[in-house]
Amino acid sequence: MTKQDSLTTSQDNAPSVLGRRRFMNTAALAGLATVVACTDKGTPAAGAAAPASGAAAPAASGHEIAGLHPKPGELDTYYGLWSGGHTGDMRVFGMPSGREIHRIPCFVPDALVGWGITNESRKVMGTKPDGTLKYTVGDTHHVHASYKDGNYDGRYAWINDKINARLARVRLDYFICDKITELPNVQGFHGIFPDKRDPVDPKINYTTRVFCGGEFSIPLPNVPTEDGSKYHSLFTCVDAETMEVRWQVLIDGNCDLVATSYDGKLAATNQYNTEMGVHYEDMMSAERDACLFFNVARIEEAVKAGKFKTIGDSKVPVVDGTRASNQEATKALTAYVSVPKNPHGVNASPDQKYFICSGKLSPTATVIDVSRVLEWFDGKLAKIDDAIVAEVELGLGPLHTAFDGRGNAFTTLFLDSQIVKWNVEAAIKFHNGDKNAKYVVDRLDVQYQPGHLNASQSETVAADGKFLAVGCKFSKDRFLPVGPLHPENEQFIDISGEKMVLLQDHPVRPEPHDFIIFKRELLHPKQVYALDDFSLAIKDPKESGVFRNGKKVTVKITSQAPAFSLREFKLKKGDEVTLILTNLDKIEDLTHGFAIPKYNVNFIVNPQETASVTFVADKPGVFWCYCTHFCHALHLEMRSRMIVEA
Amino acid sequence: MTKQDSLTTSQDNAPSVLGRRRFMNTAALAGLATVVACTDKGTPAAGAAAPASGAAAPAASGHEIAGLHPKPGELDTYYGLWSGGHTGDMRVFGMPSGREIHRIPCFVPDALVGWGITNESRKVMGTKPDGTLKYTVGDTHHVHASYKDGNYDGRYAWINDKINARLARVRLDYFICDKITELPNVQGFHGIFPDKRDPVDPKINYTTRVFCGGEFSIPLPNVPTEDGSKYHSLFTCVDAETMEVRWQVLIDGNCDLVATSYDGKLAATNQYNTEMGVHYEDMMSAERDACLFFNVARIEEAVKAGKFKTIGDSKVPVVDGTRASNQEATKALTAYVSVPKNPHGVNASPDQKYFICSGKLSPTATVIDVSRVLEWFDGKLAKIDDAIVAEVELGLGPLHTAFDGRGNAFTTLFLDSQIVKWNVEAAIKFHNGDKNAKYVVDRLDVQYQPGHLNASQSETVAADGKFLAVGCKFSKDRFLPVGPLHPENEQFIDISGEKMVLLQDHPVRPEPHDFIIFKRELLHPKQVYALDDFSLAIKDPKESGVFRNGKKVTVKITSQAPAFSLREFKLKKGDEVTLILTNLDKIEDLTHGFAIPKYNVNFIVNPQETASVTFVADKPGVFWCYCTHFCHALHLEMRSRMIVEA
Structure with a gap:
């Protein structure tokens, strides 16, 4: 296949529409043809693509979204919390209008608020012995909020700084950052996710932990060496209230995104570099990488039992989560489920049943059954990979997945510049041999190269399938030209009907990565201090x-x-x-x-x-x-x- | 009159609508009842107010604005350049959608771009001897762009930093800040305006100077003293190309906003503190303050003739523009036209004829005829105040004025939370005794406490009267609550018909002050560097x-x-x-x-x-x-x- 090709599965009967593909012939794809692997399921048909529905999206029947743009004086009905990218803040949008109503400074000084200027903010940010700020740059990626009974409870939101391995907490009553924690011995802190309840105590039906994935493997302690076996990554648990680091897990491979189960028992991270390569060519030699599961209760038992070490100056207990030390299921702290080539994204479905990993360099999504992972930890499943209940082709460059609460998943296809809507149970049937099971429901072209997406209430038990936002990494020709630095293009999509409908393009300062969208009733902000x-x-x-x-x-x-x-x-x-x-x-x-x-x-x-x-x-x-x-x-x-x- | 009252002139026959006035009973008004003076023209009718048209604005006939929200893939038709307030940047909006497509860092570091991090940006921003940035805060107020033949030519825009008296230039090809100049001996640098052509050389039909108003009077040189006569402000001219300071003028009173005439001959600044008070009570004792005109050619002749001094370490020539030294019209460098109580705002009409000053603490606008000011400088007008051709009541707290190119002016009324549309020639007739001349055309409630406003192409000969933006300082209940810090509310208004129609509320990070809106065809940005x-x-x-x-x-x-x-x-x-x-x-x-x-x-x-x-x-x-x-x-x-x- 050539680099202009779009992968079309047996699910598609769409006519070829190559016109818009002119944008695909860019360096965002250069060289990729040689690294994109096709699985043995389905045969890619060269040159075929999904119907374009971008600018000229027809009004589809059955759609509910009206009042996208509130009339003057009307309020939005949802909040959106967006990561601010390199601007180091958390952005608050009114949704579905997409109007930015607040920026909450976290990692980077803010000259409006005096963040980084006042003594109070400098204490939160952290200073060097000479009194200057320790850091003035940041690279925020992921925003997630505290849960109770599987839905947001309006207490806190968290956001990460990838550059300096920091986690910031935002109070959702005053919309201010009140604590920042720097993770020890971590570089390239990427995914975060709060737990949704305690794995053991049923009375703790709300968030008490935040899990943090370390992406870059470094020598531990960090003394330069060319011995690759000395390079490791850590998975970190931070206390949601004190914001102190509770424990870390030494792992094989790296951490990328993070997800948690609704029962509080499991956290997971996808791993794109199980090869432990230090050059990017080395990072994609294996055909399968992994989704790594953490048994939270067992890890905390191990810590309690003193089965940990510490690294360098850090006092944080570090337990051993490497493959070699966790082969015995009934004692394992971790489980490595294999997923295809350099996966990017792991998301928990709102029906509480599945974790979905996307292949990035494989055109597939892998559906992992949470109950089977738990069975493996209990010694009741022979092979951990038997927890995989589906692995189906979606298109080129699948990254992240959102849900509508009606059994459908929406996955971004970075290379295809599309969102694919697919039905999870149908995918499982197809994977089990029912070739008549049509799991692809719809495809929508987006503009261009989508990364994260999220739907209203998607990552809660109250997923409502109203609308969806997608963070497109390239905007190219979608806005008036403003010099060499383009805005990103956040697109809003109506998912209330069978077909997706593109509602609007929304330029944003580069570059938000992830975001959550939830009903305004879930927050009760205060507007005057005491x-x-x-x-x-x-x-x-x-x-x-x-x-x-x-x-x-x-x-x-x-x-x-x-x-x-x-x-x-x-x-x-x-x-x-x-x-x-x-x-x-x-x-x-x-x-x-x-x-x-x-x-x-x-x-x-x-x-x-x-x-x-x-x-x-x-x-x-x-x-x-x-x-x-x-x-x-x-x-x-x-x-x-x-x-x-x- | 009580503090809840709205001033209604004989121009209004509107029913009383007190409901929305609940928002007016705030500290934004507290104590003002005692300081608002009414002129001898017209009698305020207590309790009467203009019709509310906020949220429920009806579609009015004759309006042209369609496609306020471009469909996905459609482009805006105008650029808006907004000052970023304390965020220290210039913001670029697509209009009329109001979508922010770029932020151009100027005075404050920007962690996305690396502004303040890279050696190149640090050179523009300025560093201390120890290599750290000289300033990391800013307070931008006004944005104006370079002119050719009375319209924007797409070369440069300028923006001021009030805190540290800096002027930044933005290249409009790459949308980057390329030079910053700190004005010597100035504190509280407020208004800016480029000239529109040379006052002498007709071949120079484009901007070569930028005028800068110094607001806070300080001892010159700045050695603490209680002798008020030692406190002065300076009006500064910066070279548009080199960004070096050409000259300064020592004045009585302060500078606030700045405007320039289309013929290049005059610059002007309104003065709210001719009393030279140091406490705010002292700053409003006089019933009339001034609009101060500068004769650019004469000032430059004086500089050339060596008729200047310098202050402290600065080498910049400072000419004497005080009242006492400029009584003789044919030799005067400056002319002080009296305008009522603490004026805020001076704007040049697109028909090139008038400068309009608003009273702030007087309910009036004063219309000054440019040709008569020039006559005074030529010794052909007996009294400089004879240049005033109208002084009419508009409502409470008039601040800034925009134009539609069809003879109408639009003035923000801070205290009334309104925009009043009025006809300039009718106002002149009314002022001249024709009490049947109805100069007030329409009033529109805005939400709330408007500061600056500007209309599409308003400050050019190509004013097109399509739409208008107004920067409301309080948003209160107009957006979802996001804690104690509210966004500002930029409202967009259709002015293409007889009646104004409120199109949308647009939240922005506090607090933009001023902005310009112009046709996209006037810019030719480059999107790849060389x-x-x-x-x-x-x-x-x-x-x-x-x-x-x-x-x-x-x-x-x-x-x-x-x-x-x-x-x-x-x-x-x-x-x-x-x-x-x-x-x-x-x-x-x-x-x-x-x-x-x-x-x-x-x-x-x-x-x-x-x-x-x-x-x-x-x-x-x-x-x-x-x-x-x-x-x-x-x-x-x-x-x-x-x-x-x-």
């Missing part, structure tokens, strides 16, 4: 003033539109100043800002919030501190004069 | 390698999907490393990223771009540098192993 939440709160303007202790000076200020409590304050050159600002305004949306020219200080205080900054008064002169957040007709006049005497 | 644009470009992968000169090491790498030219490179602990990366991919949208875990390095290279970073290899170990920008099916496998030996 003064008592802040230990430094200045509760009365009368407490304002300049308090000197040698060279250490504390400046206490309050804000009430349109004035700061101090109209001016005097400092001496060389003072180490901590400025504390409490916003005493109580009215929703009445935020103030505080900027000090030439002192690199700017931050906001929301209603009833307190924030502080510390700086050295090293430049003499008059500096007009001013409110940066429009608050009142006299906002421009809202200033305080900082006088630094030489 | 290798030769970068002096460090590595033109052949064979040039890659590690080049050592003692402790100084240069690492040269190229990228071509899905691989970096170096699969690994070795360093020694303590090396000072400059890593140069050229993206040899030529295909549009094929951007690569380069992240080094734990080294706080992440940046992108667009097609044919070269970028470099410099860091000290202070941590021994194996570090997987990886591509952060999805580029290929084997993107995850695209890595280079950095080995730092102890």
Whole structure:
């Protein structure tokens, strides 16, 4: 097959539509023809492709999505939490409109909020001994939220930073990041997923752990060596409340994405480099890689029993999850289910039965039966690969899978630039020999090269099959040109009917990877802080003033539109100043800002919030501190004069 | 009148609709009742307000705007350039959809692009002697673009940073910031506007200057003093090409917004604090403040004649534009036209005839005839205030004005949360005594507290009256709740018919202030760089390698999907490393990223771009540098192993 070809399975009877394939002849495919393997099921028909339905998608009957664009004053009906990619934040979208209503800074400073500027945010972000921020870059990939009884409970969301192996937690009451944990001995922290309940205690029907997949294998401890056997990856469990690392598992191969079972017993990660290659050519020599399952209860028993080691300076217990040490099923901590070539993506179906892995370099999806994996751990299944109940062809470059709660799965095909809708039970029948079982339900061209997708409520027991978002990695010609850096194209698709209907293209700053979409009723945000939440709160303007202790000076200020409590304050050159600002305004949306020219200080205080900054008064002169957040007709006049005497 | 009242002029016959006024009873108004002055024209009728047309805006006849939301695959028809507020960037919207298609980092680091990380961007941003960035915060307010023959020519846009008095230029071919200039002796740099042609040379029919208004008066030079007479503001002219400061004008009062005449002869700034007060109560004691005009040609003659001083370390010539020194019209460099109480906003009408100033604390707009201001400078007008051809009541808290090119003006009313559409020539007739002249054409409630507004092509001779955007400072209940920090609400309004029609609410990250909207045909962006644009470009992968000169090491790498030219490179602990990366991919949208875990390095290279970073290899170990920008099916496998030996 040539690189322009699209794989068509026996499931398709679609006419060839090659026109739109002009975009496929790009470097996104270059060289891939030689590495894409076809399984022994079905014969690819060269040159055939699915019908194009992009721009000219017809209105299909049976569809429910109306009011995609809310009229002025109408609210969206779903929240979307998007990873912000390299901007290091979590983005909040109103759905289905796709309007960005918030960015929650996590790993990267945010000059609006003062994230990375205020003492409070710097404590969350982490600083070096010299007081500067430890990191100012990030690469967020995955967003997932806390569960209760299999649905989101509105407490927390988590997001990862791949570059520096950090996990951030976001409080969903105030939509702020409150804790960040750096995982020890991990490089390329990729997938995350919270557990959905405790594997042992039935009363704990909510999230208490977050699982984190380490992607890059490194020497452990990290001393340079060319001995490949010294390179390993770790799978990490973080406590959802304390955000401390509970334990890690040393594994063979790497971790990519992560998924968890609804019963709390299993976590899983797909592995694209079981070869343990260090060059990319070496990473795709094997025909099959793996989906690696973790038996959570057994791992925690092993930790409790002291069956662990530690690595380098880290005190975190590390148990042995390698293949060689886990051959005996009834004692195994881990189980390696084989899946075809460099899989990317593992997702748990909302009927709680299956984990689905996509082949990436194989055109297949593999359906793994959760109950059979548990049977293997119990010694009741001879071979772990017998947990595979289907392995069917979908198209070229399958990556991630979402669900509609009606038995259908939706998988992105990176190379085909398509979403394929397929029926899981029909796929199982087909895999079992029923060649009349039509598992492919529909295909939709997307623009272009889709990565993650997710459907409304897809990863919960309440999957509702309303609509779906897909993160396309290339937008090419879909938006007005804005120079060499293109936006990504998040496309929204109506999945309420038999056929998928493309609703809209939505440009976003590169590059979100993953996201979740859930009903707005599941969240109960607070829009005004409580003064008592802040230990430094200045509760009365009368407490304002300049308090000197040698060279250490504390400046206490309050804000009430349109004035700061101090109209001016005097400092001496060389003072180490901590400025504390409490916003005493109580009215929703009445935020103030505080900027000090030439002192690199700017931050906001929301209603009833307190924030502080510390700086050295090293430049003499008059500096007009001013409110940066429009608050009142006299906002421009809202200033305080900082006088630094030489 | 009480604080809930809306001012209604004799122009209105609208029924009272008090329901929506519940939002007006907020601190945004608190205390204002005592400071809002009514002029002697018209009598405010308590309790009467304009009809609400917010959420339930009816379709009005005669409107042209269709396809507000482009179908998938369709392109927007206008560009919008928005200031990014405290995020320190310029935002690019597709209009009329309001979709954000790009953010151009300027004053604040951007972890996606590597802005503030790469050597190239750090040079634009400016560093301290220790190599750290001089500033990492910003507060952008105004965006304006270069002109030719009264319309945009697609070369440059400029944006200001109020906090640190910086002006950034954006190249509109590549949509990147290429130069930043810090204005000397300026604090609170607020308004900007490019000139539209040269005041003297008719061949120069395009922008060669950018005018910058200094808002906060400070001691000049900045040595703390309580002597108010030592406090002054400066009006600054920057060369559009070199971005060097040409000259400054010492003035009485402050500068707020800036506008320029179409003939190139005049620049103007409105002044809200002619009292030179340092506390906000002092800033509103006078009943009239000013719109200050600058005679550009005369100022440049004075500079050429050596009639200037310099301030402190700055070498920039500063001419004397104070009132006392400019009483003689035929020699004056400046002219102070009086306008009512704390004006905010000055805008030049597209018919080239008028400058319009809004009263903010006066319910009026003042229309100033450009030709009469020129007559005064020529000694042909007795009193400069005779240049005022209208001063009419519009409503409470008038701020900024846009135009439809058909003789109508649209002014935001901050306190009334309205836009008022009014006819300029009718207002002049009314002012001249024709009480039957109905100058108010329509009113539209907006949600809530509007600041800037702008119409499509409004500030050009090609104003087309299609649609208008308005930046509402409070969104309150208009979007799903996302915690204490609300988005701003940019509303889009159809102005193609007699009545305004609210099209949509559009949430944005706080807080854009100003923006321009123009036809997409005016821009011709480039989407692939030229290798030769970068002096460090590595033109052949064979040039890659590690080049050592003692402790100084240069690492040269190229990228071509899905691989970096170096699969690994070795360093020694303590090396000072400059890593140069050229993206040899030529295909549009094929951007690569380069992240080094734990080294706080992440940046992108667009097609044919070269970028470099410099860091000290202070941590021994194996570090997987990886591509952060999805580029290929084997993107995850695209890595280079950095080995730092102890």
